[in-house]
Amino acid sequence: MPESVALQRLREAARDPRAYVAGWRAHHPGRRVVGVMPMNFPREIALAAGVLPVYIQDDQRPVAEGRAYLPEFYCGYTRNLADQAATGRLDHFDALLLADHCIQLLGASDVARAVGDRSVFFGMLISSLSDSWAEKKIAEMMGQFRGEFEKLSGAPIGDEALTRAIEAYNADRELLRRVFDERAAGDTTWSPVELQDMVVSAQVMDPIEHRDLLVEALAAAPRGERDDRVRVHLSGHLCHAPRRELLEVIEETGAVVVDDDLWSGRRYVQSLVPFTPGEDPMSAIGRWYAERNVDLPCPTRVQHDVDWDAWLIDATRRSGAEVVVHLMPKFCEPHMLFYPELRKALDAAGIPQLLVETEHEGIPLEALRTRLEALVERALRHRPAYA
Amino acid sequence: MTGGRYLGVDLGSTTAKAVVVDGAGKILSSSVVTMGAVSRAGMQRAIDQALGEAGLTESDLQGTVSTGYGRRLVPGAGRTYTEITCHARGTAEMVPGVRLVIDVGGQDSKAITVGDDGLVRDFAMNDRCASGTGRFYEVLARAVDVPIEGLGDLALRGSDELEVSSMCATFAETEIVSMLAEDQDVADIASSVHRAIAARTLALVAQVGRYTPVVLTGGVARNPAAVHFLSRALDAEVTVPAHPQITGAFGAALLARDGDRGRPVATDVRGADEMFPRPRGHAHDGHDCSGCDGTLGPGTVDLGTVIPAWR
Numbered sequence: 001m002p003e004s005v006a007l008q009r010l011r012e013a014a015r016d017p018r019a020y021v022a023g024w025r026a027h028h029p030g031r032r033v034v035g036v037m038p039m040n041f042p043r044e045i046a047l048a049a050g051v052l053p054v055y056i057q058d059d060q061r062p063v064a065e066g067r068a069y070l071p072e073f074y075c076g077y078t079r080n081l082a083d084q085a086a087t088g089r090l091d092h093f094d095a096l097l098l099a100d101h102c103i104q105l106l107g108a109s110d111v112a113r114a115v116g117d118r119s120v121f122f123g124m125l126i127s128s129l130s131d132s133w134a135e136k137k138i139a140e141m142m143g144q145f146r147g148e149f150e151k152l153s154g155a156p157i158g159d160e161a162l163t164r165a166i167e168a169y170n171a172d173r174e175l176l177r178r179v180f181d182e183r184a185a186g187d188t189t190w191s192p193v194e195l196q197d198m199v200v201s202a203q204v205m206d207p208i209e210h211r212d213l214l215v216e217a218l219a220a221a222p223r224g225e226r227d228d229r230v231r232v233h234l235s236g237h238l239c240h241a242p243r244r245e246l247l248e249v250i251e252e253t254g255a256v257v258v259d260d261d262l263w264s265g266r267r268y269v270q271s272l273v274p275f276t277p278g279e280d281p282m283s284a285i286g287r288w289y290a291e292r293n294v295d296l297p298c299p300t301r302v303q304h305d306v307d308w309d310a311w312l313i314d315a316t317r318r319s320g321a322e323v324v325v326h327l328m329p330k331f332c333e334p335h336m337l338f339y340p341e342l343r344k345a346l347d348a349a350g351i352p353q354l355l356v357e358t359e360h361e362g363i364p365l366e367a368l369r370t371r372l373e374a375l376v377e378r379a380l381r382h383r384p385a386y387a
Numbered sequence: 388m389t390g391g392r393y394l395g396v397d398l399g400s401t402t403a404k405a406v407v408v409d410g411a412g413k414i415l416s417s418s419v420v421t422m423g424a425v426s427r428a429g430m431q432r433a434i435d436q437a438l439g440e441a442g443l444t445e446s447d448l449q450g451t452v453s454t455g456y457g458r459r460l461v462p463g464a465g466r467t468y469t470e471i472t473c474h475a476r477g478t479a480e481m482v483p484g485v486r487l488v489i490d491v492g493g494q495d496s497k498a499i500t501v502g503d504d505g506l507v508r509d510f511a512m513n514d515r516c517a518s519g520t521g522r523f524y525e526v527l528a529r530a531v532d533v534p535i536e537g538l539g540d541l542a543l544r545g546s547d548e549l550e551v552s553s554m555c556a557t558f559a560e561t562e563i564v565s566m567l568a569e570d571q572d573v574a575d576i577a578s579s580v581h582r583a584i585a586a587r588t589l590a591l592v593a594q595v596g597r598y599t600p601v602v603l604t605g606g607v608a609r610n611p612a613a614v615h616f617l618s619r620a621l622d623a624e625v626t627v628p629a630h631p632q633i634t635g636a637f638g639a640a641l642l643a644r645d646g647d648r649g650r651p652v653a654t655d656v657r658g659a660d661e662m663f664p665r666p667r668g669h670a671h672d673g674h675d676c677s678g679c680d681g682t683l684g685p686g687t688v689d690l691g692t693v694i695p696a697w698r
């Protein structure tokens with residue numbers, strides 16, 4: 001069955017956000033576009049101000065001038081961002097925004113501020129979500145975001161506009177989440193690259209346009225049943241999409257990815273803004289941020305009663321994943337900090353796992369293929385049929 | 388002799404190995420061909436030699452499994468397995484009860500933990516550089532101008548107290564050259580580098596856990612100094628099978644015999660042709676196979692023979 005035009009358009013937006021932004025501007029003269037650094041800013045506020053918020057992607061080009069600004073021990077994404085900033089590849093944005101995330105990303109935003117002439121807004125969203133003052137601090141910061149976007153657009157943001165923006169992103173995320181749930185349940189055969197294109201395009205596009213295309217793409221898709229390939233859960237890859245060839249190699253080894261907690265996957269789609277009609281949309285947005293970590297724990301946040309490792313074990317049980325492949329960007333400190341706990345928990349649960357440290361510059365695919373195949377063989381040979 | 392003949396082929400980065408077993412898993416013949424670089428001709432020679440020694444042709448085989456870096460290129464292989472699975476399988480058969488297999492090949496090294504059932508429990512591979520691999524020993528041998536076969540004995544004669552700070556194959560060479568320029572004793576240099584490599588291997592082992600009994604396989608296992616320093620680093624006896632280079636091919640042959648479900652050979656996977664360019668109009672694609680007789684000697688291999696390598 002030929003691929004749908006809708007799917008092609010989603011893929012184009014995911015792989016060339018710059019071209020998408022140019023097209024969007026042509027259709028929306030005078031409107032502004034803001035480049036948003038992952039993963040915590042509620043884009044609903046920007047959209048309600050008439051601004052298109054685009055999550056900035058790793059454009060996978062080699063880091064050249066960026067090397068002068070950030071050393072090699074920064075993760076590939078931040079070094080790539082520094083390179084994009086230093087070489088004018090962020091010029092299609094009117095402004096840049098970072099809501100507190102991790103120290104390395106803060107470094108990249110400083111580079112963007114230093115080398116570019118566009119404004120960079122940094123919002124210090126509280127990362128310690130168990131503290132008694134967290135709710136108040138979140139509300140204050142959300143209010144500040146609203147004020148900044150009112151300044152940027154030159155008009156106040158009304159509650160109706162916020163409500164519409166919440167509904168638009170919720171509808172898009174909900175549909176995406178359904179696709180992920182169907183994959184975890186074994187009812188669909190989207191490849192990890194196709195799903196990544198769907199999610200990354202959602203991070204780039206206007207949510208209403210994205211959802212319309214997604215509806216079309218899903219309608220044209222054949223449904224498939226799960227076969228007996230080894231079922232893999234992909235974990236990690238904060239906070240940018242892994243290289244596509246890496247995802248392809250995983251399935252070439254005779255495995256099937258059934259679920260993930262990647263930012264370019266379930267982590268993006270898992271949480272909707274918990275809005276009920278009639279309530280204050282800003283407080284719903286605040287709760288979205290506070291509860292996001294419960295829906296899918298993030299190593300950049302601190303919350304005493306939430307464990308990524310426990311979530312991961314539950315996720316493998318839900319999807320029937322037999323092995324976990326950790327995709328850890330070098331040198332992502334938040335992930336490195338949590339990895340020992342994840343490893344210990346999976347070992348205790350008897351779930352085979354493989355750590356793949358990804359690099360912006362790419363990784364030797366043949367060596368990776370061998371390690372993945374060995375993991376698959378290990379899972380197969382431990383299946384009861386082999387006993 | 389038990390019925391059925393099965394071939395295991397291990398196409399590594401510098402050597403091709405082939406083993407023929409019978410239906411009871413007994414080794415009937417084996418071959419090791421040094422290729423210099425990956426070569427289809429070298430691989431074919433290894434297969435032909437092993438089959439020839441066993442008095443067989445390919446049509447006599449009931450199954451073939453391939454493994455190693457070039458596993459997808461082996462003609463006639465119905466299934467492939469990774470080196471990790473095959474080394475574990477072959478070593479567990481040669482040295483029953485093994486818990487940790489350290490395989491040091493031409494271009495990579497692996498630490499594999501093995502369970503009671505002889506199956507892989509966990510593994511780690513160095514995948515980014517030649518540090519601690521056979522290639523690294525070649526660099527050392529070249530730098531100190533000693534044939535590779537004599538490197539181990541030289542290292543065992545020296546003192547290992549020189550500081551070797553770089554484990555990068557390229558930088559280590561310059562470091563060795565500067566030690567030579569300082570008139571350091573060649574045996575001391577060789578010994579110190581062996582100690583440093585063993586420490587590197589220990590880091591690999593740390594990823595999977597230190598278990599005993601330990602078996603060292605791969606071409607480097609024939610280097611007595613490598614075995615000695617690894618034993619010391621691990622603080623454990625290290626056993627070397629009688630023919631450490633063929634454990635992977637042996638494991639592959641056993642898997643062929645087991646009739647296990649491996650991965651169907653697919654040679655159209657990305658990267659295969661770039662890694663292993665197909666020969667263009669040559670029967671032998673130019674790689675130098677001279678100086679290697681390509682065999683471990685005729686006849687069967689006694690699996691009971693293991694060399695206790697604790698020194």
Ligand code: SF4
Binds near residue numbers: 105237
């Ligand atoms: S969370 Fe990790 S990947 Fe994301 S910016 Fe920070 S260091 Fe980089």
